[in-house]
Each structure stands twice: as C-alpha cells, then as structure tokens.
Amino acid sequence: MHSFTHWDQGTKYEENHFVWRPQLFRLSQAEDQHRLNELMETERPEVIDRFRPQLQELIKAENAGIRFSPEELSRAVEERLGSTPISFHGVWVHYPWRNKLVHLLDEEDYVFVRTNRNRNKITAEEQKLLNEKTIGVIGLSVGQSIALTLAMERSCGEIRIADFDTLELSNLNRIRAGVFQLGLPKWVVTAREIAEIDPYLRVVCYPDGITEENIEPFLLEGGKLDILVDECDSLNIKILAREKARLHKIPVIMDTSDRGLLDVERFDLEPDRPILHGLAEGLDYGQLRGLSDKEKIPFVLKIVGYETMSDRLKSSLQEVGKSIMTWPQLASSVSLGAAVGADVCRRISLGQFTRSGRYFVDIEEIISNRQRNPV
Structure with missing residues (x-):
C-alpha cells in the first residue's frame, strides 16, 4: 500500500x-x-x-x-x-x-x-479532447488558483492535487477560502471548491503532499499525467518531481508569482533537457531536504534568478527571518499566474504550444508610466 x-x-x-x-x-x-x-x-x-x-x-x-x-x-x-x-x-x-x-x-x-460560454475560444471538439487529459498540481497556495481555473474552464477530465499543509490565516491574502475553513487541509479546501464548481470532474487527492514514496504513483497511477504543475515550496521536491517527470516524458510548468514569471519544461518533447533550464545544475536533492525558508534563499536565487526578480521581492528576501516570516505573494500575482498557467496547460494539451523556456508576463512593464497611452 x-x-x-x-x-x-x-x-x-x-x-x-x-x-x-x-x-x-x-x-x-x-x-x-x-x-x-x-x-x-x-x-x-x-x-x-x-x-x-x-x-x-x-x-x-x-x-x-x-x-x-x-x-x-x-x-x-x-x-x-x-x-x-x-x-x-x-x-x-x-x-x-x-x-x-x-x-x-x-x-x-x-x-x-x-462549458457553453467557452465556445468558440475552446471548440466543442477541443473540449472533448481536454476532457481526456489529466493534470497534476503539487502545492496548493498558488496551485489552488491554477487548479480552480483549470476546473472552471474544464481544461481536463481529472485533476490530481497534493499538499500536506493546513490553511492558516496568513494564507488568506492569496488563497480563495474563508475564515470558517481555517485549520482545514489545503487539499480539502481545494477539492471541495472544485466539487462545488463541477461535481462530475474527477479529483484525486494526495493528503501527504509529494514524497519519494508517492511521486511515481502521482505521476502514473490511473494513467500518466499529461502535465505536471509544480507550485510546492520544497526545493528538494521540485528537483525530484522534475527528475521523475523527465524520466516519464511529462511536461512541467511553474509560476513564481513575481513579474508574471512562468517556467515551461517540455520533457515530453525534449527528454534530455536539463531540469529548470540548467539552473539547478549542481544542486543535490538530499542537500535541499528540510531547509528553513531562510536557508532556501540562496537556492531560490539560483533557480529563479536574482537579476530578473522584481526589486520588491529582492528587498523582501533580505528580510526573511528578520522582519517577515517568509517571502511574499500577492493575490493579484497569484491570480495572474493562475490565468497564465491554465492558459499554457490548455494550449499544451491541445498541441498549440510546444516550446520550453522562461516567460514573463510583467504587468508593471506592460502597463507603466513609461509607455505612451495610444488612445
């Protein structure tokens, strides 16, 4: 068992x-x-x-x-x-x-x-194809928003969700939930929300989060995942999940909730692709196990890239363990990440997007005082 x-x-x-x-x-x-x-x-x-x-x-x-x-x-x-x-x-x-x-x-x-109001941004034929897809979501802070967006669009027929954590008051700045749900496991909060949107959508829950023992079943049992969405905080699990996804040729996407950054790794099309675009080279899975948020920061900087971070995130990371408990996330950024992540999942599933890479949907760059209003 x-x-x-x-x-x-x-x-x-x-x-x-x-x-x-x-x-x-x-x-x-x-x-x-x-x-x-x-x-x-x-x-x-x-x-x-x-x-x-x-x-x-x-x-x-x-x-x-x-x-x-x-x-x-x-x-x-x-x-x-x-x-x-x-x-x-x-x-x-x-x-x-x-x-x-x-x-x-x-x-x-x-x-x-x-799904009738999806037409024809999603055609009836595409909707049937999406109903055959299975998407796995690891981590249910940012991941909750992506899972709910996938459910609302019905961009898959099955969602597998994994998280071991419980809902805390400080989560309510970005997780769609209410005070009466405080203390509930995040997987329960997410699964209930999906069921209230669509009781027919299949949801498979992993209450212990992802571990070395259950990563293979999460990816494969009941049929291989079509896409893995990684939104977990554990750096060692990020590495492990990608190693296994690459082995089984499963594409991975990850939103970081800063500057609209989305990583796409098409291990299904590039089975020899270095994980995390080569930015995780030299990082040892065992070395990353059990680190505190403060201890994770050097590795986060290596993976996400200090030079491309927003100035406010850079400043915040210096205060982790001092004036703030952990790195910040805003509801607007999480919502943007859910939209971008779900959109990319849908287009991957439909064969409309085949590239790997690091992409920015930076609202402060797109809508800024530096640009002339064309109206």
Missing part, C-alpha cells in the same frame, strides 16, 4: 469530517431513492432545486439559432420532461460539508451547458 490515498471510498479522513466528495443520487434508481430518503430523514439538508432553469439553458444552448418566446421555451421544457416527474430527471447532489442538496443536470448535459 502506498503512503498516498485516493480517498474515493470511505476513509479515516472522512470519518474525521474531512469529507470533500459529494454524494450523487438518481431517483430513477430504487437504491438511490432509498439512500436519499435516509439522508433526508437523518441529515435534513437544505434543498436547492433550480433544475428547470438549467433545462431551459440546455434547450437554448442546443438550439442557439432559435429565439424562444417564454411560452415556446416552457413547452419545450415540458416536452423534454415528458410524463416523468421532474425530480426523477438529472441528479441530486449532496454536499455534506454544507449539508445542501442540489438538483443538477446529468453529467453530459451539465458539462455541455457549463
């Missing part, structure tokens, strides 16, 4: 109230009817039934060239429902951590409607 767990079935984490997977019920199935009746008696969840408006959206999306009158749309809905009670259509989804029961379209219709 590996040290990771998928948590697909009942587990000790669920018994300890770290439930993150919603329960699905289809009233067309007798067993589900029985289970749902028991749930209603024991848990008494708040019921949210907005199924009819979803069905209206589905009909309009399927017939985009038709402008329905309210009466015509109502008739189309009734025709779709037929003689079967509306409660027997679609799926009832129970979110235990909120104790809410939501009536939703079934998976194919739900995904069709939810």
Whole structure:
C-alpha cells in the first residue's frame, strides 16, 4: 500500500469530517431513492432545486439559432420532461460539508451547458479532447488558483492535487477560502471548491503532499499525467518531481508569482533537457531536504534568478527571518499566474504550444508610466 490515498471510498479522513466528495443520487434508481430518503430523514439538508432553469439553458444552448418566446421555451421544457416527474430527471447532489442538496443536470448535459460560454475560444471538439487529459498540481497556495481555473474552464477530465499543509490565516491574502475553513487541509479546501464548481470532474487527492514514496504513483497511477504543475515550496521536491517527470516524458510548468514569471519544461518533447533550464545544475536533492525558508534563499536565487526578480521581492528576501516570516505573494500575482498557467496547460494539451523556456508576463512593464497611452 502506498503512503498516498485516493480517498474515493470511505476513509479515516472522512470519518474525521474531512469529507470533500459529494454524494450523487438518481431517483430513477430504487437504491438511490432509498439512500436519499435516509439522508433526508437523518441529515435534513437544505434543498436547492433550480433544475428547470438549467433545462431551459440546455434547450437554448442546443438550439442557439432559435429565439424562444417564454411560452415556446416552457413547452419545450415540458416536452423534454415528458410524463416523468421532474425530480426523477438529472441528479441530486449532496454536499455534506454544507449539508445542501442540489438538483443538477446529468453529467453530459451539465458539462455541455457549463462549458457553453467557452465556445468558440475552446471548440466543442477541443473540449472533448481536454476532457481526456489529466493534470497534476503539487502545492496548493498558488496551485489552488491554477487548479480552480483549470476546473472552471474544464481544461481536463481529472485533476490530481497534493499538499500536506493546513490553511492558516496568513494564507488568506492569496488563497480563495474563508475564515470558517481555517485549520482545514489545503487539499480539502481545494477539492471541495472544485466539487462545488463541477461535481462530475474527477479529483484525486494526495493528503501527504509529494514524497519519494508517492511521486511515481502521482505521476502514473490511473494513467500518466499529461502535465505536471509544480507550485510546492520544497526545493528538494521540485528537483525530484522534475527528475521523475523527465524520466516519464511529462511536461512541467511553474509560476513564481513575481513579474508574471512562468517556467515551461517540455520533457515530453525534449527528454534530455536539463531540469529548470540548467539552473539547478549542481544542486543535490538530499542537500535541499528540510531547509528553513531562510536557508532556501540562496537556492531560490539560483533557480529563479536574482537579476530578473522584481526589486520588491529582492528587498523582501533580505528580510526573511528578520522582519517577515517568509517571502511574499500577492493575490493579484497569484491570480495572474493562475490565468497564465491554465492558459499554457490548455494550449499544451491541445498541441498549440510546444516550446520550453522562461516567460514573463510583467504587468508593471506592460502597463507603466513609461509607455505612451495610444488612445
């Protein structure tokens, strides 16, 4: 048994109230009817039934060239429902951590409607291809934003997430969460958020983070990752993850939340490529294990590059362990990194972007007082 767990079935984490997977019920199935009746008696969840408006959206999306009158749309809905009670259509989804029961379209219709506004920045054919992709995210501070953006665009059919840390108050400057979630594992916070966006999107969780023992299963078990997103703080894991990704020809991307810096390493196309563009040459995996944030700084400077850092990050790094606890990250930078990272993941998956390299999307350079306003 590996040290990771998928948590697909009942587990000790669920018994300890770290439930993150919603329960699905289809009233067309007798067993589900029985289970749902028991749930209603024991848990008494708040019921949210907005199924009819979803069905209206589905009909309009399927017939985009038709402008329905309210009466015509109502008739189309009734025709779709037929003689079967509306409660027997679609799926009832129970979110235990909120104790809410939501009536939703079934998976194919739900995904069709939810991604309909992607058209045609993402075509229907591309969306189907993306649904076959699996993306792994290590580290769920910056990584949480990337994972949620991937989920919102539905740029993959499966997301694997790994983080051993818990949500702290100082994380709320950049992690999308609330005070009622303080103390929860970051993987729980992230998995629940994804489930509330799309209960059909497959999420596989690694609550222990990434270790020497579980890195191979994370990359390979259940099918090889199509892309690895590295946002972990552990420098030794950054090195290890890339060594393994290179071995298995998996591309890696990493956002650093400073000057819009994104690293892309196409080990799938360049299996002999030096890790971290050769900037990690001479760094020993064992040497980097267990370093404090202050002790990591020389290695961070080597990997990220002191000359290309923003002035404010350079100043901040000198204060780590003195006037500040660790290096800073801003919500705006994390959000930018999520957008850039998710965009690059999508284009890699669709074969639209094939290069490796270090890229900057520096907002202060793009929008600055030094440039003349063309308007």
